[in-house]
Amino acid sequence: MSTVFQVLAFVGMSYGWFTWFVWKRKKHMDHMLGMISGMAMGMMIGLITGLLFGAVYQGDLYTSTIWGMILAGSLGFLFGVPLSILCTIEGTLSGIMAGMMGAMLGEMVPADKVKPLLFLFLLFYTAILLLLTKLIVSRGGQDAETKKWVFSIHNPILPAALLVGVFFWYQSIPFAFHIIEKGETTLEVVKLVAVDFSYKPSEIYIKKGTPTKVTFKNEGNVEHDFELVSDEDILIQTTSSTNHQHGKTAAKKVHLHAKPGETATVVLKATAAGTYQFYCTIPGHKESGMVGRITFL
Numbered sequence: 001m002s003t004v005f006q007v008l009a010f011v012g013m014s015y016g017w018f019t020w021f022v023w024k025r026k027k028h029m030d031h032m033l034g035m036i037s038g039m040a041m042g043m044m045i046g047l048i049t050g051l052l053f054g055a056v057y058q059g060d061l062y063t064s065t066i067w068g069m070i071l072a073g074s075l076g077f078l079f080g081v082p083l084s085i086l087c088t089i090e091g092t093l094s095g096i097m098a099g100m101m102g103a104m105l106g107e108m109v110p111a112d113k114v115k116p117l118l119f120l121f122l123l124f125y126t127a128i129l130l131l132l133t134k135l136i137v138s139r140g141g142q143d144a145e146t147k148k149w150v151f152s153i154h155n156p157i158l159p160a161a162l163l164v165g166v167f168f169w170y171q172s173i174p175f176a177f178h179i180i181e182k183g184e185t186t187l188e189v190v191k192l193v194a195v196d197f198s199y200k201p202s203e204i205y206i207k208k209g210t211p212t213k214v215t216f217k218n219e220g221n222v223e224h225d226f227e228l229v230s231d232e233d234i235l236i237q238t239t240s241s242t243n244h245q246h247g248k249t250a251a252k253k254v255h256l257h258a259k260p261g262e263t264a265t266v267v268l269k270a271t272a273a274g275t276y277q278f279y280c281t282i283p284g285h286k287e288s289g290m291v292g293r294i295t296f297l
């Protein structure tokens with residue numbers, strides 16, 4: 001399962017559970033407790049999902065910010081509605097603000113720092129949920145049917161076990177926002193998307209002498225490729241199209257092929273400046289507009 005899916009599932013399930021828990025005990029919740037709970041939910045979910053979106057949509061701050069704000073804002077809003085107007089306002093505003101801040105953070109931090117940062121947020125979020133749960137229970141939020149598990153929530157082993165559980169679950173997540181080659185934590189990334197029948201973007205710039213990862217994603221309904229013929233050698237460090245052949249090879253031609261929905265990648269280094277055309281070699285596609293321009297500068 002993908003990282004994004006796992007983290008979103010964890011956040012979604014814990015949000016669902018905590019919201020249900022609070023709604024069931026709303027007569028025991030005073031304004032302050034409700035507002036703090038709403039703020040904590042909006043704030044933490046906003047930071048986590050915002051950071052996640054910021055990292056996934058890196059280079060597209062608009063998309064990540066909008067999604068972070070919409071998701072966390074509406075979850076904060078929903079949480080507060082049955083409680084009070086104050087909770088609703090607090091939850092919504094916290095969600096919107098934190099969704100925006102998380103997205104900016106995801107955009108700014110280097111790809112290899114996203115994992116530890118997200119880990120801190122998730123642990124913090126889990127700890128806050130547990131503390132609030134304990135607080136609500138101790139204020140008389142239990143009723144006869146929950147007496148049994150109330151016993152265990154006061155048992156310090158349960159929250160500790162949950163935190164340790166989150167810790168180990170998190171360690172097991174495959175992290176693949178960007179493939180970071182060993183010793184190359186500062187890899188430039190160029191994302192190229194093929195649709196039927198054009199490239200987005202159709203103009204690419206790559207700094208010569210800098211290892212750059214080009215990801216070629218086919219979002220069309222038929223297969224497409226990417227071919228570039230250069231006058232000067234291009235060093236190809238790794239490519240997905242030849243079964244992960246490692247080691248450097250020099251070539252004047254770069255070729256990536258992707259079936260619909262697939263992504264092909266290459267890590268290359270241009271040795272000289274120049275502007276070249278790239279195109280799709282599948283018959284008829286170039287003529288239909290699958291051409292673009294790449295500039296090494």
Ligand SMILES: [Cu+2]
Nearest residue numbers: 224225280285
């Ligand atoms: Cu094509």
